[in-house]
Amino acid sequence: MPTLVSHPDEVKVISRRFGQGAADIEKYIELDGYKAVQKAIAEGPEKMPAWIIDTMKASGLRGRGGAGFPTGLKWSFVPKQSEKPKYVLVNGDESEPGTCKDHVIFLEDPHAVIEGTMIAGLAIGSKMGFIYLRGEYRYLLKIMEKAVADAYAKGFLGKNIFGSGLDFDVVTQSGAGAYEVGEESALMESLEGKRGVPRIKPPFPAVVGLYGGPTVINNAETIASAPHILLMGGEAYAKIGSERNGGTRLFGISGHVERPGVYELPMGYNLKKAIYDVAGGIKDGKKLKAVVPGGSSCPVLLPEEIDVGLDFDQMGKAGTMLGSGGIVVLDETVSIVEFALRTIAFYQHESCGWCIPCREGTDWIKKTLTRVYNGGGSKKDVANVQYLAENMMGRTFCPLGDAAAMPTLGFVKKFRKEFEDYIEGNKAGTPIITVQQLVGAGH
Amino acid sequence: MSEIANSIFTPATAARFDHLVTIYPVKRSALVPMLLYAQDEVGYVSDAVVTEIAQRLDLLELDVRNVLSYYSMLRTKPAGRYNVQVCTNISCMLRGGYEILDHCKHKLGIGHKEVTADGTFSLEEVECIGACCWAPAIQVNYDFHDNLTTVKVDEILETYRAGQGKDVK
Numbered sequence: 375m376p377t378l379v380s381h382p383d384e385v386k387v388i389s390r391r392f393g394q395g396a397a398d399i400e401k402y403i404e405l406d407g408y409k410a411v412q413k414a415i416a417e418g419p420e421k422m423p424a425w426i427i428d429t430m431k432a433s434g435l436r437g438r439g440g441a442g443f444p445t446g447l448k449w450s451f452v453p454k455q456s457e458k459p460k461y462v463l464v465n466g467d468e469s470e471p472g473t474c475k476d477h478v479i480f481l482e483d484p485h486a487v488i489e490g491t492m493i494a495g496l497a498i499g500s501k502m503g504f505i506y507l508r509g510e511y512r513y514l515l516k517i518m519e520k521a522v523a524d525a526y527a528k529g530f531l532g533k534n535i536f537g538s539g540l541d542f543d544v545v546t547q548s549g550a551g552a553y554e555v556g557e558e559s560a561l562m563e564s565l566e567g568k569r570g571v572p573r574i575k576p577p578f579p580a581v582v583g584l585y586g587g588p589t590v591i592n593n594a595e596t597i598a599s600a601p602h603i604l605l606m607g608g609e610a611y612a613k614i615g616s617e618r619n620g621g622t623r624l625f626g627i628s629g630h631v632e633r634p635g636v637y638e639l640p641m642g643y644n645l646k647k648a649i650y651d652v653a654g655g656i657k658d659g660k661k662l663k664a665v666v667p668g669g670s671s672c673p674v675l676l677p678e679e680i681d682v683g684l685d686f687d688q689m690g691k692a693g694t695m696l697g698s699g700g701i702v703v704l705d706e707t708v709s710i711v712e713f714a715l716r717t718i719a720f721y722q723h724e725s726c727g728w729c730i731p732c733r734e735g736t737d738w739i740k741k742t743l744t745r746v747y748n749g750g751g752s753k754k755d756v757a758n759v760q761y762l763a764e765n766m767m768g769r770t771f772c773p774l775g776d777a778a779a780m781p782t783l784g785f786v787k788k789f790r791k792e793f794e795d796y797i798e799g800n801k802a803g804t805p806i807i808t809v810q811q812l813v814g815a816g817h
Numbered sequence: 818m819s820e821i822a823n824s825i826f827t828p829a830t831a832a833r834f835d836h837l838v839t840i841y842p843v844k845r846s847a848l849v850p851m852l853l854y855a856q857d858e859v860g861y862v863s864d865a866v867v868t869e870i871a872q873r874l875d876l877l878e879l880d881v882r883n884v885l886s887y888y889s890m891l892r893t894k895p896a897g898r899y900n901v902q903v904c905t906n907i908s909c910m911l912r913g914g915y916e917i918l919d920h921c922k923h924k925l926g927i928g929h930k931e932v933t934a935d936g937t938f939s940l941e942e943v944e945c946i947g948a949c950c951w952a953p954a955i956q957v958n959y960d961f962h963d964n965l966t967t968v969k970v971d972e973i974l975e976t977y978r979a980g981q982g983k984d985v986k
Binding site (some may be wrong): 375376377391412459468469470471472473475476479502508509510511512513527545547548549550551553565567568569570585615626627628629630634635636668672700702704713716717720721724726735806807808 | 825840842845846847848849850852853854857874883884887888889891906907908910911912915942945946947948949950951952954956958959960963964985986
């Protein structure tokens with residue numbers, strides 16, 4: 375079970391109810407639960423959708439799954455009139471290595487996810503929402519199922535919600551193990567009972583989504599933020615964060631730090647402070663070697679590059695991404711050659727094979743880095759890995775190809791000398807994985 | 818009574834499946850969770866499971882197998898009663914995930930995707946399970962165990978061997 379952590383620099387918005395037993399519906403209600411959806415309904419049927427969307431726009435909330443698309447804008451793209459039913463789809467297929475924030479939300483505040491789903495539904499005129507959790511999160515699915523059943527028992531879900539004359543149903547769904555399904559169109563395929571391969575875009579989900587109907591897909595953290603935003607007001611939420619990056623987000627700090635954990639920090643919070651103050655610095659007093667700042671798909675940062683604000687724009691300027699907020703910290707003992715290999719081995723394993731640049735690219739990069747790791751590499755291999763990664767970028771239906779190429783490019787560009795020295799026989803860092811493990815097991 | 822005559826599932830599961838197909842706009846949406854829940858009961862997705870699920874969802878068996886082969890948690894061969902899944906992805910790797918994996922291999926005397934002779938345990942190296950901040954972590958069936966050491970792993974395995982481990986389904 376996750377250990378909850380706390381730090382004075384945290385601003386608790388999404389995590390406000392964590393540790394207080396809010397999975398219990400009575401406790402959730404006591405802690406202002408289901409007030410946001412009632413506040414929206416009080417605006418009246420005519421004004422309500424626009425009021426919700428305007429509030430979300432004013433909040434500056436950007437998608438917490440990693441793409442950082444403004445949530446209010448996304449909701450506004452859904453056509454008002456539609457022959458087909460509209461849907462809300464909550465992405466809880468949290469699978470990006472280094473990311474475990476939604477895990478804590480489902481555990482500690484499941485009703486916030488339900489209430490957020492209802493709010494999104496009211497905003498776009500949908501009558502049905504799906505909350506999709508990765509298959510491994512069975513105990514969390516149970517918690518969500520109970521929360522949904524309790525909300526139905528209270529009459530909060532179903533027909534005529536809160537006297538609005540509007541109906542809204544919520545269905546929880548389990549995946550069965552697939553990183554790729556975290557991509558929005560693959561997620562819809564999976565929910566339709568198919569292999570989780572991505573769809574070609576356009577059309578975008580807001581126009582043609584689940585079952586061919588207009589669909590809003592949001593990350594679980596994005597959805598769970600909506601009730602808080604409606605209650606505190608969009609502007610107040612925006613003010614907590616940095617420019618064009620409203621509010622707070624959950625950052626999961628893992629790897630070589632003294633106090634790993636999921637912390638809620640304002641957008642724009644300094645990455646160096648997050649590592650050294652909030653997470654207690656590098657474990658066992660060792661030196662920092664590198665930071666993967668937003669899940670394994672984000673290009674690596676060097677120690678001299680981490681004095682940067684944690685928001686979508688500042689991280690972009692720094693040549694990397696805010697991603698999913700999973701900050702992975704590497705100390706001086708890590709071999710970057712090994713870390714790069716482990717990273718690409720993951721993407722090779724998860725590539726669905728639909729697009730050739732991703733399927734072949736991840737495989738060849740893995741093969742080449744395995745050869746380098748085993749001591750049989752040639753100088754050409756580093757250039758080859760870079761060439762392969764560059765040719766995957768932007769050439770696939772979904773971002774998995776990019777997600778594999780970007781960190782690879784970061785490693786070989788920023789640690790080129792370490793790769794070259796490794797090939798020469800001067801191996802930096804302490805190896806963790808044995809060759810046999812890499813060849814034998816899941817890879 | 819289940820809607821399917823001679824269902825291979827327990828009455829409770831059969832009833833659950835009868836209900837599951839009614840909650841979606843399209844019946845087929847029940848396929849992925851149904852395969853997983855069937856596996857929970859039968860131990861793996863057997864030919865009989867495929868046949869009945871295809872029948873329940875008005876699909877070809879081929880359609881079911883096509884989906885089945887995509888998802889990494891679904892298996893077509895029995896695992897141990899307790900499937901020990903060790904995460905070795907980056908956050909766990911940095912905090913001893915491979916050490917835990919090696920320890921389990923040694924302790925159980927089996928490798929990746931193998932089952933102990935008595936059928937009690939199976940072992941699997943898995944990708945990120947979403948417990949990065951509490952690494953290293955494993956799942957035994959659906960139960961998470963985190964902040965692990967090899968000593969803790971021994972205790973956990975013993976608990977399951979004694980039939981006293983939690984088993985969420």
